Amino acid sequence: MTLVLDATESQMVMLADLVGALCVAEETLAGMQAARDGMLAMASRLAIDIAQQTAHPDHGDMALRTVAAEIGAAQRVSDRTIERRMSEASWLVEEFPSVWAAQGAGSISAAHARVIVEAGAHLDDPADRAAYAASALEVAYVESPNRLRRLARRIAEAYQARSLTDRHRDARDKRRVWLRDLDDGMSELGVYGPSALLHGMYDRLSQMAHALIDQSSRGVDAEGAAAGHDAGHDAGHDAASDPAPAVDQLRADLLADLVLTGVPAGHDSAGDLLGPIQARVEVTVPVLTLMGAADPLGGPAPPPAELDGSTPIDIDTARRLAGAVSGWERVLTHPISGALLAVDRYRPGDQLKRHLRARDQRCRFPGCGIAARKCDIDHNHAASDGGPTCAENLAHFCRRHHTMKHHSPWRVRQTAGGVLEWRSPTGQIYVDRPPPQNTVRFTPVGGNAPGLPPGARLT
Incomplete structure (x- = not known):
């Protein structure tokens, strides 16, 4: 009962x-x-x-x-x-x-x-x-x-x-691809398109996945063939020690492989316009995290790496990406407050743009999360009215909010520390502060803050 x-x-x-x-x-x-x-x-x-x-x-x-x-x-x-x-x-x-x-x-x-x-x-x-x-x-x-x-x-x-x-x-005109960030360093890629094409894509991925599994069952190391598709796979890892990946996992790996390495033959031009284009992401990672260091006094572990200033990713992926790039941008932060101090690079470049991108990380309109690399750099006080071209008068705005700033009653003023004060059409003030840097901060022990003596703890 x-x-x-x-x-x-x-x-x-x-x-x-x-x-x-x-x-x-x-x-x-x-x-x-x-x-x-x-x-x-x-x-x-x-x-x-x-x-x-x-x-x-x-x-x-x-x-x-x-x-x-x-x-x-x-x-x-x-x-x-x-x-x-x-x-x-x-x-x-x-x-x-x-x-x-x-x-x-x-x-x-x-x-x-x-x-x-x-x-x-x-x-x-x-x-x-x-x-x-x-x-x-x-x-x-x-x-x-x-x-x-x-x-x-x-x-x-x-x-x-x-x-x-x-x-x-008419519906075909609405086809699109979108990205949604999830937890645990994962994201979701969605596609809206004609049913026949999407069902065909899914079926081909399924057939490929089952072919690899069938090959594996006959004694051939199919996982080794598919391991390169997995962004979380360690090149030095012994694939034979893991169980064979499931069909869902293989479908995801194969899709990533096809999109990141394939050539869009149906859309490319005679001059091979699209083939050479490679994927681009921006990762910030504290150097102590990259080194795998821990607070010797038992404090909290350094923060994880971040993708595009918003999505945490695992340190193994961050280390592989760091080892593959040709140059790094070094973001210098205050050891206690975590505030941005400067941006440096091992190769020469546009210092001001790098500083602003590291400071802002995203569009600076309240509530907007568009990554800074997809935004415009705009003068808060217009250059045509005498506004200087400096970090204290520049900020990143996505195209939507950039045009709204110029063609609507919304107004913006930058104060100390890169803080923006937006005045709305009804007169309300909304404050947007630069997002905190993905960095290690130390808490002084015993009141000796200036020189960060031994005993300072990670926070």
């Missing part, structure tokens, strides 16, 4: 109460999310109204950025995320009002609403959208979002005025 069947009557009553309370909580949460969507849609409409008053040629794009930046800075969220939420909320509220109302009443969850909107996104006629939404809602009232997805697509197809071929042609 199961534990639930052995429960007492009072315990079952408590369980029933919990189930009821959770249902009420979910209904309340759905209603609050619908209310938030309504306010985001109002913010989007406000931005468009502001742009229409001045007949701005960008059709409201800069106004939307400005409003999204105001909301994002106040909520400590990327303005790109806020702008995406505004767009999604506007689409739900204005194009699927019955779905929004059902969510507001707590009859369906935000997940149900999202499934219905996504499946009916290509319905252009308002009457078709309304009829589709009514049919989809009947299913949503009794089914989970996962079950609803298949049925909603089927219902939407009945109202499609355009053929699947025409819609696929």
Whole structure:
């Protein structure tokens, strides 16, 4: 007999109460999310109204950025995320009002609403959208979002005025690749593209993986053949001592191998334009971490290496990358505060650019995480107005926030230590500080800070 069947009557009553309370909580949460969507849609409409008053040629794009930046800075969220939420909320509220109302009443969850909107996104006629939404809602009232997805697509197809071929042609324009950082030095690479191509890619990787496994089972060291694909594999490691990699692992290794070393024959030019291009990453690692040193007094271990100033990676990978590069950039930091002091390089180069890249590490607009190497270096006080070209008047901004700085009411001022003060259109001040350096800092013991005497501890 199961534990639930052995429960007492009072315990079952408590369980029933919990189930009821959770249902009420979910209904309340759905209603609050619908209310938030309504306010985001109002913010989007406000931005468009502001742009229409001045007949701005960008059709409201800069106004939307400005409003999204105001909301994002106040909520400590990327303005790109806020702008995406505004767009999604506007689409739900204005194009699927019955779905929004059902969510507001707590009859369906935000997940149900999202499934219905996504499946009916290509319905252009308002009457078709309304009829589709009514049919989809009947299913949503009794089914989970996962079950609803298949049925909603089927219902939407009945109202499609355009053929699947025409819609696929438009959808192909949205193909993309994206990267999302995860924990433990890992990241996720995603691809959105035509189903036939992606299924074919997956099938080829699977066939390659199974071929290596089959070869290994016949006594040939397939793992040795695949070991070079694994970014975490040690060249001096005895591959034969490890178990054979699983199909999922081999698929990942093979994909990395093909992307990093293959030549895009279908897109390359006659002059071999793309073949010579190699992957590029930026890694910062404290020298004590690189050396494998530890605090002799038992303090904490040095911090791990970082990729592009944001993603920790394992020291073995960092050491292999450090050993393969032709030159290093040396970032000198204060031994106690960890503040950036200077940037040096064994080879001559543009000192100021290297200093700024090491200091900023990413776009300096609040909430933005675009890596500095992908950003523009901009004068905080415009050079045309007499602003000097120096570290105290320069900072990295991604193209989105660079243009917003020049073409919206947002204003920025740099203070001591590379700290930026952004003034929003509503007059709020948002402070963005340079991210801490990935370095070792020492805590003085016994009050002798200046000379860092023996006994100073790592922090």
